[in-house]
Amino acid sequence: MTGTTDSTGTTSRPVIVVGSGPTGLLLAGDLATAGVDVTLLEKRPATLSNLSRAFVLHARTLEQLDARPSPTTALNGRASRAPLPRSLADEVEAVGRRLDRLRLFGRLTIALDTLPSRFNHLLVIPQYEVEKALQRRAVEAGVEFRHETEATGVDQDADGVTVTVRTPAGETEKLRAGYVVGTDGMRSAVRNALGLDFPGRSAIRSVVLADVRLAEEPETLLTVNAVGDAFAFLAPFGDGYHRVIGWNRARDVADSEPLDLEEVKEVTRLALGHDFGMHDARWMSRFHSDERQAPAYRVGRVFLAGDAAHVHTPAGGQGMNTGLQDAANLSWKLAQVIHGHAGPELLDTYQAERHPVGRAVLRSSGGIVRLAMAKRPWTLALRSALTTFLDTAAPARRRAVGQITGIGYRYPAPRGAHPLTGARVPDVALAGGGRLYEALRGGRFVLITPGGYDDERGAARKDRLTVERWASDRRTALLVRPDGYVAWASDTADASAIEAALAAHVG
Structure with missing residues (x-):
């Protein structure tokens, strides 16, 4: 979808993303890959900084990267001399170093090799290496980068958003977009322009x-x-x-x-x-x-993600991971709405799904720091008791690990929905030898059924739906969102019920 020109002669883009850290790069790359014209504004020069504060990718983030193909060309546009890995996860795994257990509070060892994920480990990798991979993908997908361009104001109306920027020459320019996403960090100019508190x-x-x-x-x-x-x-x-x-x-x-x-x-x-x-x-x-956490991640046509929406202590290494998962949640929803396959109410689910996760991360990271720095006798006793409990209570330990790694989160489901609705889907095997996260690399919904499904609207939906069969004898029909969570499920669905689900979610 290309930009349009309004009555003033201003070109309006579908989306402007402000901030080219990991969150902004993943979001912009997702949108461009989905055929949405997107401009990414960054006040810094066009260089990647090595001053990383983040050093960890967790299992859920690696799963999201596994659902995205690696770019096929280098940054300069020339073909790479050696073939690149098949997914972004493969690319960062080749650079980072795996760690299969964590040690907390000097005595609690948490084994990660038992995680129910293909990525049953923690990946130690500097943030700038993640940004390299995400930037290559964004460039190849056609994202318009505007470096040394600082957002100084955001004004919205019923039809779009006007972003006032300071250009590299120091001049003021106004840009127009259908939607704006602020991924511009803790001191977010977008959040400040909205007048949102950051309590x-x-x-x-x-x-x-x-x-x-x-x-x-x-x-x-x-x-x-x-x-x-x-x-x-x-x-x-x-x-x-x-x-x-x-x-x-x-x-x-x-x-x-x-x-x-x-x-x-x-x-x-x-x-x-x-x-x-x-x-x-x-x-x-x-x-x-x-x-800190913003009270709202969406104000009209403007969204916040990553550190612009939430910041917390480095404990648990959850900062960059939470921002990347924000982007994975929002990007497909924006694409669906912009392409006319869903109504704007779909965008409300970004706040409903990601704000509680951000709040939980603030609590868990803060709790780890406070326990690690315990000094008073009662806090030391609490830490000792908690450590003993987690060391002996496997369900509690699994829940804690699921929260830190991101694989334990699920999203709210409508009343009466199937119990799997809103749950993260692991990398299940598909008929023919494939697996789910390979099928998700097209950026589409994936329908998995026991015996296949003859989609009557297959030609019309081919750009947003992939139909697969279980490799096992499982009887559940499962509609998986592009971000790997269950949109709909049924244990008894016939063709008409599946079609109704596809019409409601895929369009």
């Missing part, structure tokens, strides 16, 4: 960050611990440097306070017992970690 508080102040070389390699891929007033985290970039994130509660200073390597070493020794011979720091900084 919450600073959870941790004076966190130190540093990229350093180590004289001694840590024993584990991810090294994390808290002792007394100190917390430290070490993760490899893969280029000989490690990222250090540290916090010393006894040293609460402003973000602007100078930072040197000796302070980084000290907090690391306090928390980990050793500084691993840190040297040659190429970058150091301070920041504070907030816990």
Whole structure:
């Protein structure tokens, strides 16, 4: 769908995305792949920063990336010399390093290799490597990038949204779109232009960050611990440097306070017992970690996703993952509405489904930090009791792991719906040797039935529906949304019931 020109001569795009971090790149790439013209605005120059704060991809995010084909060309448009992997998940897995167990609070070990997912591990990978893959895909799909272009205002009416921007030349320009999505981070200009509050508080102040070389390699891929007033985290970039994130509660200073390597070493020794011979720091900084969530993820034709909608502590590595899953939820809905296959009420489900998840992530990440930094006797006793409980109670441990990895979330279902409605669908086997997340790579709904289904409107729906059969003898008919969640299910459906479901959800 191409842009249109209004009575003032302004070209209106279907969608403008503001912010080219991981959330914005995935969202814009999804929309362009679905045939929606999208412009991505970014105030930074056209370079990828290596100053990553995120280092982890969880199972649910990897499943979402598995549902998206890897681009076939490099950024410069020339064919790659070697064939790229079949999916974005394959691409990032080839760069990252797998971790199949986590250790919390010094004594609780959580095995990830029992996860009910094809990705039964955690992938340690710097955020910029994820952005590289997402940017290649967005470029190939035809996303219009406008770097050094800062959004300074957002005004909407019944027909669309006007975004006021500052161009690279410092001039003011007005852009028009049917919908706007703010993925522009914690200090979101889009959210501020909407007048939305961002309630919450600073959870941790004076966190130190540093990229350093180590004289001694840590024993584990991810090294994390808290002792007394100190917390430290070490993760490899893969280029000989490690990222250090540290916090010393006894040293609460402003973000602007100078930072040197000796302070980084000290907090690391306090928390980990050793500084691993840190040297040659190429970058150091301070920041504070907030816990905040916007009250609304949608205001009319404007949406918020990622850090523009929610921020929280780094505990559990859920930040980038939650934003990417926001994008996966919203992109197909926008495409359905823009192409006329669904009414605008479908867009209301973005708030209904993702806002509760954002709230749950704030609680879980905040809880992990507070328990890790427990100091008072009663909080230490609570942490000990919780650790013992999780270590011995398998159902509770599975629930906690499901929340951190994202595979345990499900979305609300209408009253009277099949129990599977709203649930995440694992990577089930399909007849003919395929699997579900391969079938989802077309960006379509996938209908799985016991004996196949002859879609009377097959030609009209071929761009948004794939029909498959179970590889097993399962009798349930299942309609899977493009983001891998159940839209509709029935254990007794006939052809007329399936057609009614397709008409309601696929169009």
